[in-house]
Amino acid sequence: MLAALLYGKEDLRLEQVADPTPAAGEVVIRVKAATTCGTDLKVWRRGGHAKMLKPPTPFGHEAAGEIVALGAGVEGWHLGDRVVANNSAPCMTCFFCRKREYSLCQNLLFNNGTFAEYLKIPAAIVQHNLLPIPDDLPYDLASMTEPLACVLHGAARSHVKPGDRVVILGDGAIGLMFVAALSSGRGDWIAPSPLTPHPAPFSEVFLFGGNASRLQVGEKLGAVKTFNYKQVEDVPALVKDLTDGWGADVVIEATGVPSVWEMAIACARPGATVNLFGGCPRDTTITVNTDQLHYSELTLKGVFHNTPQYVRAALNLLASRAVPFELLLSGEQSLSNLEQVFEDMRDRKVIKVAIVPE
Numbered sequence: 409m410l411a412a413l414l415y416g417k418e419d420l421r422l423e424q425v426a427d428p429t430p431a432a433g434e435v436v437i438r439v440k441a442a443t444t445c446g447t448d449l450k451v452w453r454r455g456g457h458a459k460m461l462k463p464p465t466p467f468g469h470e471a472a473g474e475i476v477a478l479g480a481g482v483e484g485w486h487l488g489d490r491v492v493a494n495n496s497a498p499c500m501t502c503f504f505c506r507k508r509e510y511s512l513c514q515n516l517l518f519n520n521g522t523f524a525e526y527l528k529i530p531a532a533i534v535q536h537n538l539l540p541i542p543d544d545l546p547y548d549l550a551s552m553t554e555p556l557a558c559v560l561h562g563a564a565r566s567h568v569k570p571g572d573r574v575v576i577l578g579d580g581a582i583g584l585m586f587v588a589a590l591s592s593g594r595g596d597w598i599a600p601s602p603l604t605p606h607p608a609p610f611s612e613v614f615l616f617g618g619n620a621s622r623l624q625v626g627e628k629l630g631a632v633k634t635f636n637y638k639q640v641e642d643v644p645a646l647v648k649d650l651t652d653g654w655g656a657d658v659v660i661e662a663t664g665v666p667s668v669w670e671m672a673i674a675c676a677r678p679g680a681t682v683n684l685f686g687g688c689p690r691d692t693t694i695t696v697n698t699d700q701l702h703y704s705e706l707t708l709k710g711v712f713h714n715t716p717q718y719v720r721a722a723l724n725l726l727a728s729r730a731v732p733f734e735l736l737l738s739g740e741q742s743l744s745n746l747e748q749v750f751e752d753m754r755d756r757k758v759i760k761v762a763i764v765p766e
């Protein structure tokens with residue numbers, strides 16, 4: 409089959425490799441759509457990922473497709489089933505899994521290689537994070553289940569209450585998904601359960617980013633106001649102006665830049681929750697004012713990845729078509745154009761692109 413392999417910094421090559429065959433408990437899917445992601449862009453620019461990828465390596469982690477082979481002992485699935493597979497699954501047996509803190513699982517096995525004609529799904533993912541796609545949901549939208557699951561996990565842990573004023577820093581796909589999740593008329597998908605309706609809008613979202621067309625998408629997804637940070641002299645001061653002098657009830661950082669983490673904390677009101685969601689380069693640090701943290705009773709949270717509960721919630725939200733997530737897709741491209749797609753992502757010409765192998 410044809411597959412993209414990452415050899416190093418901005419060095420992607422399309423190669424013929426052996427078709428995958430499923431071992432016991434595994435399935436193989438024919439990839440129908442594999443969406444590109446900001447994490448892929450980081451990995452492409454850095455030439456690898458300390459935890460997840462050592463080159464040369466199969467590449468890409470968001471995909472939806474059709475089952476074409478079943479390993480021994482796989483039950484409940486059939487050839488031709490339309491499915492979406494999360495890129496990981498918790499082991500369900502380690503210290504953290506037993507505490508139901510699945511995103512901290514010590515045995516999370518990341519499945520990469522979605523930019524290929526076929527993708528093998530490991531047994532743990534088949535068991536816990538392989539889901540059927542509803543008939544009327546297109547593959548390219550279903551492929552966004554994984555990043556949306558991360559966002560719903562992050563949104564649920566940000567202590568957002570109906571009517572809160574939320575500041576989101578970052579207009580990448582993740583920041584924009586946060587806008588959609590938090591400003592769409594219902595908070596259902598982030599409330600644990602039972603599902604309770606909230607007055608619309610769920611919260612008032614102010615989005616800060618650096619790209620005019622992405623900020624427009626943010627408005628369509630429900631942001632009350634958007635700002636190009638390059639035209640704002642003092643972001644925390646502007647946030648205070650927008651919030652009767654207090655600062656935001658909740659701040660979500662979605663850029664992965666240490667100085668923006670510090671800016672996020674500076675935008676918070678006393679008692680706020682600051683969700684430091686964007687992963688920063690290794691070994692970076694930030695400075696926090698101890699007075700502000702203590703006397704203003706701030707909650708600073710790191711939230712990582714997703715859990716099976718939010719993978720399901722994300723697919724349900726995509727399938728509901730209540731939010732126009734297609735606004736995040738900048739079209740479809742073939743595998744042979746993958747390198748160009750990453751160059752366009754680097755230059756911020758596209759948000760997410762659905763790679764369609766054939």
Ligand SMILES: [Zn+2]
Nearest residue numbers: 445447470555
């Ligand atoms: Zn992703």
Ligand SMILES: [Zn+2]
Nearest residue numbers: 499502505513
């Ligand atoms: Zn575990």
